[in-house]
Amino acid sequence: MIRNLWSRKIGFVASTVLLLTGTAHAAKTPPAIVATCAACHGINGVSIIPTFPDLAGQLSPYLTAQIRDFKNHTRADPLAKSIMWGMAATIPNNEIGTVARYFASQNGPASGAESAALVAAGRKIFMGGIASTNTPACMACHGPNGRGLPPLFPRLAGQHATYVTTQLGYFKQRLRTNGSSSIMQTISSKLTPKEIKEVAAFTRTL
Numbered sequence: 765m766i767r768n769l770w771s772r773k774i775g776f777v778a779s780t781v782l783l784l785t786g787t788a789h790a791a792k793t794p795p796a797i798v799a800t801c802a803a804c805h806g807i808n809g810v811s812i813i814p815t816f817p818d819l820a821g822q823l824s825p826y827l828t829a830q831i832r833d834f835k836n837h838t839r840a841d842p843l844a845k846s847i848m849w850g851m852a853a854t855i856p857n858n859e860i861g862t863v864a865r866y867f868a869s870q871n872g873p874a875s876g877a878e879s880a881a882l883v884a885a886g887r888k889i890f891m892g893g894i895a896s897t898n899t900p901a902c903m904a905c906h907g908p909n910g911r912g913l914p915p916l917f918p919r920l921a922g923q924h925a926t927y928v929t930t931q932l933g934y935f936k937q938r939l940r941t942n943g944s945s946s947i948m949q950t951i952s953s954k955l956t957p958k959e960i961k962e963v964a965a966f967t968r969t970l
């Protein structure tokens with residue numbers, strides 16, 4: 765009798781565990797830490813404030829690298845210092861990969877509308893570069909559709925134009941120096957503020 769009860773209990777516990785893990789998988793339940801990130805990046809990684817980057821659909825190894833660099837203070841531009849250093853400090857090292865994979869697996873942001881004139885000029889730069897200043901085409905590394913090239917050339921498609929503009933400014937002023945930033949320091953130094961605005965408008969529409 766007692767034996768029977770126990771095996772029924774164990775059976776119940778086992779099927780409950782199976783049920784819970786099964787459900788968690790299907791619904792891509794966010795790791796608990798994501799509740800903190802959601803205030804700015806959105807629960808699905810699509811942010812509604814253009815200063816805060818979309819993380820949805822971004823490459824997972826790139827996200828992991830950036831979170832590590834906020835944590836170890838090597839990404840040290842003004843918004844990193846004032847906001848993301850503190851945020852990254854709350855993510856335990858063994859959760860960084862889980863958080864990165866969660867955001868990477870979400871559908872990327874929908875393309876946004878921008879002024880047609882800016883978009884047309886930005887498309888030229890993105891697709892073909894600027895011959896007169898030896899500026900390479902952005903698509904060579906970020907992909908023809910702007911979805912990035914694994915592992916570390918980040919997605920730009922659909923990203924907020926404000927965020928892209930800010931980052932190109934940080935690279936240009938050598939305020940963002942972590943990872944492979946030196947590539948972007950060189951490229952952004954060739955872009956005028958007007959060209960930065962144009963290319964940032966174009967990537968928002970991808």
Ligand code: HEC
Nearest residue numbers: 800801803804816817827830831841843844847848851863
């Ligand atoms: C208060 C708003 C805020 C919160 C909350 C926040 N972030 Fe951020 N996040 C930002 C800002 C602003 C930036 C841009 C930082 C910069 O320019 O260096 C950023 C940048 C990032 C980036 C780099 C994206 C890229 O394309 O390079 C990652 C990754 C990131 N955040 C992850 C997180 C995670 C994970 C959490 C939750 C633990 C979180 N953030 C919480 C505001 C926030």
Ligand code: HEC
Nearest residue numbers: 900901902904905917918928931942943944945947948963
């Ligand atoms: C030779 C390769 C290469 C080319 C060409 C290139 N990029 Fe990049 N870009 C990178 C790499 C690598 C990074 C990531 C740097 C890091 O490790 O933080 C990056 C990062 C960026 C970021 C920051 C993304 C984020 O989420 O924070 C922006 C914005 C960007 N590039 C825009 C451009 C634009 C615009 C062009 C064309 C004018 C361009 N890139 C051309 C390699 C390239």
